[in-house]
Amino acid sequence: MKSRTASPFHFALLLIALLLLSACEPPPTASPLPAQPTATQAKPPVNWEYKGVSLAGYWHDSYAQPNAYDTVDYLAETGATHVAVIVTWYQQDMQATQIFPRYEQETATDESLQTLIAYIHSKGMGVMLKPHLESRQGWLGNPQNIWRGVINPSDHAQWFLSYTQFILHYAQLAQQQGVELYTIGTEMASMTLSPEDQARWAALAAQVRAAYSGKLLYAGHEYEVMGGHYEKDGILFDFAPLPATFWQPFDYAGTTVYYSIQKYEQNSNPAPGADYLLTNWQTETLPALARWQAGHGKPVLFAEIGYRSIDYAALNPYNVSGANRPDLTQNYNPTAQAQAYQAALQVLSHTPWLAGAFWWQFIPSAAHARECGQDVNPALEPEQSYTPCGKEAAQTLSQWYGGGNPSPPPAYAPTLPDLLDLPLLTEENLPRRWRAQTTGSLSFDLDAASLHLLTDLPCGDGRYAQLDYLFSATQNWSEYRSLNITARAAPNQHGELTVALLEADGTEWLSSHWLTGGEDWQTFSIALRAGADQSADPWEHPTEFVVAPWFQSDSTAPPYQLDLTQIAGIRIKALAVNADCAALPQLETWIGAMSLSKEEVQPAQVAHLPVIETFNYPSQEALYQNWQILKSEEARANAVLDTNEGNPALWLLTEMPCEEPRYLTFVRRFPQPQDFSPYQTLSLRLRGDGENEAPWGAEFSLLLWDASGASEEIWQSSGWLDRKQGWSALEIRLRGSGQGNPFQHRNDFVIPTWEASQDNTLNLSQISAIGFRFNTTAESCAQFPSWEGWVDDFILK
Numbered sequence: 168m169k170s171r172t173a174s175p176f177h178f179a180l181l182l183i184a185l186l187l188l189s190a191c192e193p194p195p196t197a198s199p200l201p202a203q204p205t206a207t208q209a210k211p212p213v214n215w216e217y218k219g220v221s222l223a224g225y226w227h228d229s230y231a232q233p234n235a236y237d238t239v240d241y242l243a244e245t246g247a248t249h250v251a252v253i254v255t256w257y258q259q260d261m262q263a264t265q266i267f268p269r270y271e272q273e274t275a276t277d278e279s280l281q282t283l284i285a286y287i288h289s290k291g292m293g294v295m296l297k298p299h300l301e302s303r304q305g306w307l308g309n310p311q312n313i314w315r316g317v318i319n320p321s322d323h324a325q326w327f328l329s330y331t332q333f334i335l336h337y338a339q340l341a342q343q344q345g346v347e348l349y350t351i352g353t354e355m356a357s358m359t360l361s362p363e364d365q366a367r368w369a370a371l372a373a374q375v376r377a378a379y380s381g382k383l384l385y386a387g388h389e390y391e392v393m394g395g396h397y398e399k400d401g402i403l404f405d406f407a408p409l410p411a412t413f414w415q416p417f418d419y420a421g422t423t424v425y426y427s428i429q430k431y432e433q434n435s436n437p438a439p440g441a442d443y444l445l446t447n448w449q450t451e452t453l454p455a456l457a458r459w460q461a462g463h464g465k466p467v468l469f470a471e472i473g474y475r476s477i478d479y480a481a482l483n484p485y486n487v488s489g490a491n492r493p494d495l496t497q498n499y500n501p502t503a504q505a506q507a508y509q510a511a512l513q514v515l516s517h518t519p520w521l522a523g524a525f526w527w528q529f530i531p532s533a534a535h536a537r538e539c540g541q542d543v544n545p546a547l548e549p550e551q552s553y554t555p556c557g558k559e560a561a562q563t564l565s566q567w568y569g570g571g572n573p574s575p576p577p578a579y580a581p582t583l584p585d586l587l588d589l590p591l592l593t594e595e596n597l598p599r600r601w602r603a604q605t606t607g608s609l610s611f612d613l614d615a616a617s618l619h620l621l622t623d624l625p626c627g628d629g630r631y632a633q634l635d636y637l638f639s640a641t642q643n644w645s646e647y648r649s650l651n652i653t654a655r656a657a658p659n660q661h662g663e664l665t666v667a668l669l670e671a672d673g674t675e676w677l678s679s680h681w682l683t684g685g686e687d688w689q690t691f692s693i694a695l696r697a698g699a700d701q702s703a704d705p706w707e708h709p710t711e712f713v714v715a716p717w718f719q720s721d722s723t724a725p726p727y728q729l730d731l732t733q734i735a736g737i738r739i740k741a742l743a744v745n746a747d748c749a750a751l752p753q754l755e756t757w758i759g760a761m762s763l764s765k766e767e768v769q770p771a772q773v774a775h776l777p778v779i780e781t782f783n784y785p786s787q788e789a790l791y792q793n794w795q796i797l798k799s800e801e802a803r804a805n806a807v808l809d810t811n812e813g814n815p816a817l818w819l820l821t822e823m824p825c826e827e828p829r830y831l832t833f834v835r836r837f838p839q840p841q842d843f844s845p846y847q848t849l850s851l852r853l854r855g856d857g858e859n860e861a862p863w864g865a866e867f868s869l870l871l872w873d874a875s876g877a878s879e880e881i882w883q884s885s886g887w888l889d890r891k892q893g894w895s896a897l898e899i900r901l902r903g904s905g906q907g908n909p910f911q912h913r914n915d916f917v918i919p920t921w922e923a924s925q926d927n928t929l930n931l932s933q934i935s936a937i938g939f940r941f942n943t944t945a946e947s948c949a950q951f952p953s954w955e956g957w958v959d960d961f962i963l964k
Contacts (some may be wrong), residue, residue, distance in 0.1 A: 169802060173747060176937050195587045212569035213516040217348070217468060217523025218246060219295065220564075227270055230279040235531035237946020238284055238556070242529060245288040245561065246570025247537075249297040250287050251525045252469070254280060256333050260304040261318045264325040266333045277340060278609075280386055283531075284344045284673060294346035295525065298334060301353070316356040316434055323358070326462035327367045338379040347381050350470060352812045354388040356397075356406055360515035365413050372416035383413075386421035386470035397529040402429065411463040413924065419522055420463055421570040423471040423484035426452045428507065437496065438477035438503035444510035453514060466522040467517075473553045474529030476500060481507040488551070499551060505559035512567040526564060528553050547944070570720050601634045602749050618758040621739055632754070633740040641671045645731040647695055647763040654690045657755035660684035661964065664756065665931040668712055668729070676712035676729055676740070682741075688759050694733055694768040710768050724757070727925055737761075764861070779849070779937060779961035782815040784808055790817075797832040799823065804831055810955060816852075816959035821941050825948040834938035840874050841902055844931040847964040854894040858953035865954040868909060869899060871916055882916040882929050885909035888956065937961065 179539075212218075224230050230252075236633050239913045242250055254275050256268050268274040275805045284294050291419050302313050320326035334351050341349045351371060358364050372383060389395060390406035414420040428447045429439055460467050474480040475491075480503035483491045490497035508526075514519055530552070555576035566575055601611070601618075608623045609632040622632035639854040654664055664682040678693045694711040741756045784790045787808060796804055801824040809818035823829045853867060854869040868885040887910075899914055906918035906927065918927055941954055 170398075173274035188726070190389075203784055211512075211516070211567040212246065213512060213567050215516075215521065217525070218248040219244065219251055219253040219523050219525030220247045220249075221253065221297075221471065221473075221525045221528040223528045223533055224275055224280075225242075225255065225273055227272055227274055228279065228635075229278060230275050230283040231635070232531060232637065233282060236528055238531050239283070239287055239290060239292075241556065241573050243292060243564040244571050244573035246568030247292060248568075249293040249295055249523070251297045251348075251350075252284065253282065253297050253299055253528075254337065255299045255301055257303050258320075259299050261302050261313075262301070262319045263319045264322050264329060266326075266329040266397075277563060280340065281344055284346060287469070288345065293347035293471075294344070295335055295350060296346045297353065298337050300330070300333070303824045311585070312381060316354045316390065317402060318355075321363075323364060323367075326358075326373070327364075331371055331374065335374060335378055336644045338375045341381065342379045345381075345516075348384065348468075349375065349379055349381055350384055350386050350421060350782065351472065352908050353374055353386040354391075356388045356390045357404060359387075359391055359409060359413065360404075360406065366410070367529070368413070376416075377910075382418040384419040384421035384468055384470065386415050386423055386468075389426065391456060392422050394483050397869070402752055404759075408459070414463040414465050417465065419468040420460065420465040421468045421470040422456075424469045424470075424524070425473070427481070427483050428452065428510065429481040431478060431479070431482060432684055437498070438500055438506055441506045441509040441513065444507060448510060452815075453518070455747070457518075457520070460520045467520055469738040470521045471527040472524050473513065474504050474559055474560075475553050476504040476555075477550050477551045480504045481510075487553075497551060501558040501560065504555065504561050508555065510559045510564065510947055516567065520772065529556055530554055533614060550565040552763060553831070559808050563754040563902075584732040614757065617760075618739075620739075620741055620754075620756045622756075622861050623752045630662055631744075635669075635736055635738050635740055637669070637736040639736070641732070642734040643732045644695060644734050645761065647731070647765055647766040649695055649764045649766055650693045651690065651760075651762045651764055652693070653759035653782045653925060654680075654682060655688045655691045656682045656684040657760070658684045662754045662756070663740075665738075665740040665742065665858075667735055667740065669736035669738060670730060671733040671735040674727060676714060678709060680709055682756065692764075692768045695763075713812070714827045717898075762822055778893060779963060780959075781816050781961075782808060782959050784812035784815070793835050795834045795836070797834060798831050799828045801826070802831050806833065819941065819953075819956050819958070820953065823943065823948065824951045826951075829948070830940065830942065831937055832940045834870075834872075834936055837874075837934070840933045840935050841961060842932045843934050846901060846931075848900055848962060848964045850898050850960070850962045851958065852896055852960050853888065853956060853958045855888050865956070866940075867956070868887050868940040869897075869940040870936075871903075871929070871937035872904065873903075873930050874933045879935060880918060880927060883909040883919055884912060884914070884916050886913045894957075901929070901931055903931070 175534060190574045199329070218917060222235075222238065224235065226593065230237060230430075239250070255273060257273070258266050270276055271320050280296075287294050302315065304313070312887075338349060338351075340346075352368070358687065359368060368385065372385075375383060387409060387516060390397065390404075390407045394408045428444045430447065432442055456467070474484045475486075476499060477491065478496045478498045478500045479491045482495075484507070486536075515524065524797070555564055561573060564921045565571065609620065611618065611620045611634060613619065618634070620632060620876075650666070650668075652666055656662060661681065661683045663679060665677055667677045669675055678691070680689075681690050682689065692710060696711055712729060716827050723793040739758060741754055782790070784793075790806065790808055794806065796806065798804055803822045805818075805820040807818045808818075809816045809913050819833070821831050823831055849869075851869070855865065865888055867888045868883050872879045882903055886897075897914075901916065901917060906920050909917055909919055916929055939958060941956065943951060943954055
């Protein structure tokens with residue numbers, strides 16, 4: 168068949184048809200590329216939904232420092248609408264499957280996070296909570312080769328189980344605090360490679376959705392967005408872009424943005440202009456990101472973007488230290504950082520598919536390491552961090568965010584009146600001065616120029632609530648001789664009040680007091696004397712600070728000395744004893760005033776102690792220094808500190824022969840007679856082993872030694888302790904007015920008839936020892952030769 172040649176008329180018809188067809192087609196799904204502005208055409212502010220900044224603290228108390236709140240104020244002044252708050256957990260090495268917090272060092276406490284989030288909200292800004300994972304050890308033990316993006320756990324399924332616990336913990340916290348955005352992962356490139364792992368991320372997103380109602384994202388690395396090849400020290404990974412289906416469970420497709428915008432071969436200027444950098448954005452990076460976004464259709468959120476204040480800031484900005492290329496300089500260069508900010512903000516402000524960006528990073532402890540830039544002296548030491556705080560870049564950011572002209576937060580160093588005169592506190596600066604920790608719930612506020620604490624403490628694990636004031640710089644109190652504090656508890660309540668000084672080396676010095684409820688204020692004066700080794704019970708030193716017994720663990724170490732020139736903080740701790748937790752679940756306390764004085768305070772002569780024993784010993788050796796075991800020759804006994812339930816208790820296992828004599832007594836003798844006369848009752852907790860259904864138990868007797876006469880007299884209260892009864896509270900009246908069968912005086916101390924032949928009276932001002940005795944009846948000893956029990960919390964009331 169012969170072919171035909173089209174005529175001009177045919178071409179005209181074809182052109183008209185094509186034009187009509189194109190008019191009927193639906194619009195393209197790909198997002199259009201933005202217009203091509205120049206840096207001189209800036210039209211701030213940006214119109215993002217999330218004008219974000221990142222706040223990254225890498226120490227357990229970073230978010231509790233006053234500087235953290237000053238930094239939040241600074242961020243609000245930039246015009247930021249949202250703050251990303253970073254919290255970090257760890258795995259031991261790159262192959263580990265278990266993830267854990269390090270609250271004692273790097274991981275921010277939940278309490279500090281909650282308080283900081285509330286403060287950010289109070290400033291009118293939203294929050295993106297962004298948990299990070301780090302490895303404590305790199306590949307092959309190399310500490311310099313640690314990046315979460317190339318971890319390779321030995322068991323991926325097991326790793327995800329642990330990671331899920333980590334992420335759900337903060338999802339629940341985010342829900343409780345009304346957090347607007349939550350990130351379930353950041354740069355976990357090696358854990359998104361396989362279809363199996365991608366399915367696990369979808370399952371995790373579903374679990375988070377069940378616990379958290381805000382917006383959700385995953386922050387992918389460049390390798391997860393564009394693909395790439397990682398090779399270092401023999402570690403090899405080939406990454407392909409994540410499939411579009413990966414992003415479907417999320418509200419936003421998140422990514423971290425550290426693309427190299429400067430081409431050294433084109434421009435070797437250490438601080439190239441914004442117009443040049445903007446061109447590279449437009450010709451390479453932005454089109455690639457637009458194609459990625461068009462592939463999945465989700466709005467994009469830059470979870471991190473940033474540049475260091477260093478020469479060649481826009482060249483390889485992912486380098487966190489040193490020069491951005493080994494052969495180039497690394498001088499402090501805030502102009503290079505500011506130009507990179509200007510170019511990025513200019514081009515990204517015209518990007519319709521971009522929901523916002525979070526600039527990396529601001530540091531909450533601005534007083535340390537000159538992180539905010541206010542003390543930078545390039546002639547002395549280069550300051551090369553990512554933070555724009557106090558630099559030209561912050562002014563650029565503020566211009567685009569529509570903020571003011573923020574001034575860098577100061578390096579906060581409180582003066583003594585600032586700390587100790589509580590009337591100077593206000594509701595606004597209260598949370599930035601004091602850090603709260605508790606095992607239950609704790610609210611604190613100002614009440615008539617006093618610090619008001621309301622605690623709700625669960626029965627069980629070490630019930631406490633405390634407030635810490637940590638100085639930004641150590642204080643010198645050497646010219647003072649005493650610290651005075653006034654306090655009171657709510658009517659019909661009582662508890663322990665501990666005042667502690669924190670030294671710069673971590674030593675904690677305590678002075679403890681019994682706080683009785685009522686309207687009257689109690690005043691405590693505590694000497695600031697630098698004494699010798701004082702590994703002692705702080706209850707026996709109410710007028711001076713001593714090292715907590717658990718601190719002096721090495722008897723060969725030099726004795727502690729209180730260094731008044733290195734006071735790093737002060738702590739107030741309220742404690743309710745377990746014996747009262749059911750009847751008194753709350754403890755309400757007021758701190759009225761604190762002051763330093765140059766007047767000497769003489770050590771108190773210990774007269775009476777409201778807390779007799781809590782078994783909070785650091786070791787078995789320390790326990791046996793205070794308690795003696797008196798037993799018949801054939802009897803056997805083990806006394807062990809038991810902390811399985813959190814609250815320390817004394818666990819006892821006894822085995823006694825059926826033949827007489829058969830006795831077993833545990834005794835604590837006081838260094839000098841104690842005065843119990845101000846108190847009415849002695850309470851304690853005890854329980855049996857809870858194993859046998861038969862109604863066999865054991866006799867339990869609580870003993871007091873009265874040293875008022877020529878020889879000590881034993882006063883006794885006895886009862887039957889059922890094995891299956893569980894923990895029970897015992898209240899014994901300190902009446903002591905006769906003798907008789909102790910079983911007929913279960914809640915009273917008497918002298919047994921076989922111990923005294925005349926009518927005696929218990930002298931409460933001369934108590935020389937306390938003890939308890941266990942026994943089984945002769946009839947049951949063959950069937951039940953052993954008896955197991957627990958005792959704790961001897962409290963005078």
